[in-house]
Amino acid sequence: MAETRQFGDLATQLVMESRRSTLTDTLLKYNDNLVRSIVREQRDLEKLTDNGDAVVSPAMLIFQTAIVRNKRCLLAYHKHRLDRIRDMYWAVGGALPHILSNQDIRSKLSPHEVDFLRQYSASVMEYRAGFSNELDITASITHPPKDLHVLVRVVRDCGVIQTELGSIDFQKGQRFMVRRADIEHLIVQGYLQEV
Amino acid sequence: MEDDDDNFFSSLNRPVNNFQNRLRNAPVDDDGDVPIRDAPLFFQEDEDETPLQQLIRHWMNERHAPDILPTEEDLLSRLLDHIRSQSETVQLLRSDPSSSEEEHFRIMLAQTEVERVKFIVRSYLRTRLFKIEKYARFIMTNPEVQQRLSESETDHARRFARLTDQHFYHSVLQSLPDTQQTLDDQPPFVPPMVTEPEKTRAVFVHARQNCAPVRLPDGTGLEMQKGHISLTPYATVEQLIARGEVELV
Numbered sequence: 001m002a003e004t005r006q007f008g009d010l011a012t013q014l015v016m017e018s019r020r021s022t023l024t025d026t027l028l029k030y031n032d033n034l035v036r037s038i039v040r041e042q043r044d045l046e047k048l049t050d051n052g053d054a055v056v057s058p059a060m061l062i063f064q065t066a067i068v069r070n071k072r073c074l075l076a077y078h079k080h081r082l083d084r085i086r087d088m089y090w091a092v093g094g095a096l097p098h099i100l101s102n103q104d105i106r107s108k109l110s111p112h113e114v115d116f117l118r119q120y121s122a123s124v125m126e127y128r129a130g131f132s133n134e135l136d137i138t139a140s141i142t143h144p145p146k147d148l149h150v151l152v153r154v155v156r157d158c159g160v161i162q163t164e165l166g167s168i169d170f171q172k173g174q175r176f177m178v179r180r181a182d183i184e185h186l187i188v189q190g191y192l193q194e195v
Numbered sequence: 196m197e198d199d200d201d202n203f204f205s206s207l208n209r210p211v212n213n214f215q216n217r218l219r220n221a222p223v224d225d226d227g228d229v230p231i232r233d234a235p236l237f238f239q240e241d242e243d244e245t246p247l248q249q250l251i252r253h254w255m256n257e258r259h260a261p262d263i264l265p266t267e268e269d270l271l272s273r274l275l276d277h278i279r280s281q282s283e284t285v286q287l288l289r290s291d292p293s294s295s296e297e298e299h300f301r302i303m304l305a306q307t308e309v310e311r312v313k314f315i316v317r318s319y320l321r322t323r324l325f326k327i328e329k330y331a332r333f334i335m336t337n338p339e340v341q342q343r344l345s346e347s348e349t350d351h352a353r354r355f356a357r358l359t360d361q362h363f364y365h366s367v368l369q370s371l372p373d374t375q376q377t378l379d380d381q382p383p384f385v386p387p388m389v390t391e392p393e394k395t396r397a398v399f400v401h402a403r404q405n406c407a408p409v410r411l412p413d414g415t416g417l418e419m420q421k422g423h424i425s426l427t428p429y430a431t432v433e434q435l436i437a438r439g440e441v442e443l444v
Contacts, residue, residue, distance in 0.1 A: 039370045046372040071375055072385065074367045082362065086328070116362045123354040127324070130347045134275045134282075134313070141318040145310045148303060181310060 007045065007066035010038045011073035018080040027084050030110040035074065042070055085109070085117055093188040094128075094138035096121040139184050150180045150187075151195045158191040246274055247312060252442050254319040259399070259443035260436065261429050262392040263326045263334075265343040274316060281309050323348065331356035332378075332389045394430040400441045409435065 014034055021028050049063045088105070092098050096118070099105055109117070128137050154170045161168055163182040170176070170186075175195065186192045244252075253267050285306055288294055294302070327334065327348055334340045334349075335356045341349050360378060368376045381387045395412075402419040409417050409431050419425060424444065435441040 035367070039367070042371050042375060046374070067375060068380065068385070071367075071371070071380075072388075075363060075378075075388075078363060078366050079359075082359065110366065112362055112365045115365075116358060119358050120355070123351055123358065126354075127347050127351045131275070131320070134278045135317060137317050137320050137324075139317060141314065141321050144314050145307070148307050148310065 007041065007063070008069055008073075010034060010041060011070045014038065014077045015073050018077050021080065021084065027081070027088065027105070027108050029108045030081070030113065031077075032110065035077070038070055038074055042067060045070075081113065082116065085113060086120065089117065089121065089124075090138070091188070093140065093185045094121065094124060095185065095189050098189050136185075139181075140188060145180060148179060149177055150183075151175065151177050152183065152187065152192040153195050154191070155193050156191050158186055161186070246270055246277075247315075250274060250315060250319065254315055254322070256436060256443045257319060257322050261396045261398075262394060262433070263323065263330065263340060263343055265437070266323070266345040266348065268345050271316065271319075274312065278309055278312060278316075281305060285309070324351070326392075327352045328355050330390055330392060331359065333391050336389070394433070395428045397426055398429045398432070399424060399426055399444050400432050400435070401444045402441050404440055406435055406440045 014031065017028060017031060017034075045063050045067050049060055049067070088099060089096070099117070100114070106114070124138070131137055152175065154172050154174045154176070157172050158170045161170060161183065163178050168176060168178070170192070183192055187194060249270055250267070253264070253270070257264050285302055288298065288302055327344065328351075330340075331352045334344070334352045341352075344352065363378060364376075368378070379388055400419070402421055402423045404421050406419045409427075411417050411431055412428060417425065417427065417431070419441065432441055436443065
């Protein structure tokens with residue numbers, strides 16, 4: 001037990017983790033241990049400031065600052081993860097099962113984050129339902145559509161899909177010329193690939 | 196040659212006789228194809244601006260403004276109605292075996308155009324959604340901003356604000372000592388916890404007409420002539436944008 005570390009060192013580690021996540025553009029595993037350690041530090045700090053006498057000592061000021069800073073770091077870490085999770089959600093066009101069935105992603109989320117994602121998705125779906133007659137607001141907005149049709153290659157089997165030309169059974173390795181709007185979500189989710 | 200092209204495309208815009216007549220006689224189509232250009236115009240200066248052009252302007256404004264702009268619900272619902280009726284028309288004509296080769300070509304153009312309009316509508320809504328989520332807590336404490344949102348947007352903001360609060364509470368705050376559980380601290384020397392739109396951000400504005408003079412932060416006035424482009428803080432031109440006198444570029 002090296003007791004030489006200062007208050008706030010752990011929080012700095014946590015924020016560094018968020019930075020790494022941004023720089024490498026990946027979602028890192030939820031760091032439960034570190035979060036718990038910081039929460040413990042918060043409780044210790046609280047006890048130190050809670051000595052009873054009304055005298056404001058310089059030490060007290062340091063403890064207070066550490067408390068405020070730690071709390072902000074904790075929240076920033078969680079907020080940053082929520083932002084990444086939301087980005088991920090939109091990147092696959094709001095296909096919740098697609099994210100949750102992915103073991104690799106699933107293992108990186110904390111149980112609370114999974115809850116958040118589910119409820120967030122429910123909220124977005126409710127908002128989307130208001131436009132369901134005309135358009136799907138979760139479709140891609142990165143590239144404006146240039147062509148109506150698109151030539152796709154099937155990367156993974158995805159079963160029978162209803163399209164403008166009737167139902168098509170997409171099987172791995174086949175190529176199709178289909179209407180973009182019909183299969184856009186399959187491209188996003190990685191079932192089909194544009195050729 | 197150029198002229199031919201122009202005529203061709205403008206005739207697509209106009210209700211084409213052939214299409215229109217067949218539609219009128221079509222048994223299942225009861226709501227008719229109301230050309231959107233007949234829709235009432237709200238602003239004097241928009242007289243030569245089609246609804247789509249208006250939406251594109253609002254879309255660009257929305258994308259460049261740091262704050263959430265008032266929702267364009269009327270415009271949007273008119274466009275959505277039009278998208279729907281166009282899609283139905285296209286469906287009807289596609290399944291009609293007597294459509295000629297040339298008409299199929301026109302159908303394809305109409306379909307492409309519908310997809311493009313959808314793209315802009317989608318991007319416009321998503322831009323707003325992004326800001327709404329970013330400022331959710333600020334919106335929920337500020338009724339003035341809520342007025343700029345449509346009903347479903349306000350609902351989403353409320354749900355999202357509650358959701359993030361819950362998440363913070365469950366993951367962090369509930370295990371902290373009682374005195375540390377608030378989410379709206381305003382400690383000295385650090386930014387407040389509730390994110391607010393940064394209204395001093397610089398934006399490029401393009402004057403669509405001669406504008407009333409505005410006061411810059413340093414006290415001098417700025418009077419923009421039509422076509423003038425300048426770089427100013429967002430707060431300075433906020434009113435001009437709301438009146439549609441300028442657009443963000």
